Amino acid sequence: MEKHDLNNEQEAYLAQWMEGALSDEELAGYIPEEEIAFYKKLRLGTEVLRSPGEDIFLGIQQKINNKREVQLSRKSNLKWAIAAAASLVLFLTSYFFLGNDTIAITTSFSEQRNIELLDNSEVTLNAKTQLSYDEGEWEHHREVHLDGEAYFKVEKGSTFAVITDQGTVEVLGTQFNVKSTLDFFEVTCYEGKVQVSKDGEARILFPGMTYRRINGHPIENGRSTHKQPSWIHGESTFKSVPLTYVIAELENQYSLKFDTKAIDGNVNFTGSFGHDNEEVALSTVFNAMRIEYSYNDQKVIVLRPYE
Amino acid sequence: MLKELKKICNPTVFEDIFKTYAGDLKQFLFFKTQDLDLAEDILQETFVKLWENCEKVSYTKVKGYLFTVANNKFINWTKHKKVVRNYEKSAVSKNDQESPEFILLGKEFLQKIEQAIQDLPETQREVFLLSRMEKKKYAEIGEQLGISVKAVEKRMHLALKTLRNTIGNV
Known part of the structure; x- marks a missing residue:
């Protein structure tokens, strides 16, 4: 390394080139072709050594998202x-x-x-x-x-x-x-x-x-x-959710009131009901759970396990 | 408390796996492809596949799984490329490398760089790593270290010259 490099304010062309402030052609004004080839190789080498960061990880998330969208649009x-x-x-x-x-x-x-x-x-x-x-x-x-x-x-x-x-x-x-x-x-x-x-x-x-x-x-x-x-899309879906919460959702969607004293609300329910037909929704949930339902005179739906 | 059992489907665990293995996988794929963009692409695809199979892959075997998937994806890519190249041959004859600037890089060279970076004087290494490994701008580095941009550029310039001297001709 030449001594005067250290003292010369202008001697930073390699750094400037590395950051893109100097083009390859401009760099050729300072050093010969084979030197440029070395620094290009060094630049690539450090790129390879660099650990993949947040940008790459976000790309993975994006790809996961896109795949799911494609799968869904096929439906x-x-x-x-x-x-x-x-x-x-x-x-x-x-x-x-x-x-x-x-x-x-x-x-x-x-x-x-x-x-x-x-x-x-x-x-x-x-x-x-x-x-x-x-x-x-x-x-x-x-x-x-x-x-x-x-x-x-x-x-x-x-x-x-x-x-x-x-x-x-x-x-x-x-x-x-x-x-x-x-x-x-x-x-x-x-x-x-x-x-x-x-x-x-x-x-x-x-x-x-x-x-x-x-x-x-x-x-x-x-x-x-x-x-x-x-x-x-007008459907409530549950995956292993205690029945109590499914019933609460039926109440919300259809403005109903249930009497649940006779049944066990902790049993898990997996399935779904639509929001457009009360009768179908009730039979979907309660037939699957082997529960009988009937209206009493106060418009409350009484739930009972099958005999 | 939440991760007594290391489950890959747990996003935090998944991200940790990425942090642990992505670097080695990237190098592995780069030496196979000699193409950084392609290597990073296959790297991403590999992790997408891991996520899709996160329930089936056991945490203790995740490293082997990642390298196997990456390798298979690379093989599929070469097969695909062969087909494309044959097609192109029949149409117009084309250069072997589409990239105008193809640089062949070997493992030994990479090891030399790693060693040479280690051996840099502290002030140069600091600037070099912040710039090249953390992709920080000289202005940001200057701010972080409390020195002028000019000083950062000078250190970087010296670092590059030092590396040139230690690595020598390859």
């Missing part, structure tokens, strides 16, 4: 028809204005509602759900409070948080479903990456992952190959 178009029908059931919604800028949106029995938030993020509320947020604070905190069940399509940007009594769900541009009722908490990630946290403990969900907690007990991840929650 019938029927779902779209049902989705269009479901989106018509959007009436009785009421807006409540609480305090200064707090906006609360509530859905009633058998009602779903699409709303657009201030940043164009979309939320679909399932029946018997309340979502509230502070319009004034929105620019600083994208934060919503949820009681019930909702499906979120979040615009990219700063952190977006869904706060429930049972934990906080945080995301950066993604699609996910949160269901939080008194003692049932379930989050499913459909796209991107979601973090679920409660009392300082956090876990990350990838597309297709479900995190569920019933009565405070976390349950290992389930997996889903669906692109959206089934209720968006």
Whole structure:
């Protein structure tokens, strides 16, 4: 190495070339061709040595997402028809204005509602759900409070948080479903990456992952190959969910009241019911569980195990 | 508490597996393909496959699984390339390498680079690693180290010259 290199302010051409500030041709003004060949080889070598980072990992997530979308688009178009029908059931919604800028949106029995938030993020509320947020604070905190069940399509940007009594769900541009009722908490990630946290403990969900907690007990991840929650398409789907919660969902979707004293609500139910035919929905759930149902005079449905 | 049993389907475990093996897999694939983009592509496909089979693959065998899948994907790619090349031959004769600047890189050269980086004087190594391994801009490095951009460039320039001298002709 020549001494004057160290003292000359201008001697940084290799560094400038490495960062792309100098072209190959410009570099050729300083050093001969075979030297350039060496540095190119060195540049490639360090690229190979570099550990794959976040960008590569995000690419993997993207590929996982794309594959699932392809699989889903092969399935019938029927779902779209049902989705269009479901989106018509959007009436009785009421807006409540609480305090200064707090906006609360509530859905009633058998009602779903699409709303657009201030940043164009979309939320679909399932029946018997309340979502509230502070319009004034929105620019600083994208934060919503949820009681019930909702499906979120979040615009990219700063952190977006869904706060429930049972934990906080945080995301950066993604699609996910949160269901939080008194003692049932379930989050499913459909796209991107979601973090679920409660009392300082956090876990990350990838597309297709479900995190569920019933009565405070976390349950290992389930997996889903669906692109959206089934209720968006007018169907409630359950995978090993205690019957109590299935019955609660029937109440929400059909505005019913059940008498469950005679049955065991802890038995798990796997299956689904549609939102368009009460009789079919009742027989689907209760025949499978070997439970009889009959209306009493107060319009309450009494449940009894088969004789 | 949540991961008493290491399950690959657990996203945190999956990400840890990526962090542990992606570097070695990338090099393994690069030496087979001599094409960095292709190597990274196959690398991603390999992890997609692991995710799809995360319930079937046991955590203790994940390394072998990854390398086997990567190798199979590479073999499939060469088969595919052969077909494409035969087709191209029948149409127009084309160069063997489509990339205008093909650089052949061997394992020995890579080992030499690794060693030479280790042997760099501390100030040069620091700048070199931040720039080349963490992909930081000189301005960011300057900020991080509390020195001027000019000083960063100078250290980088020296680092490159030092590497040239230690590695020698290859």
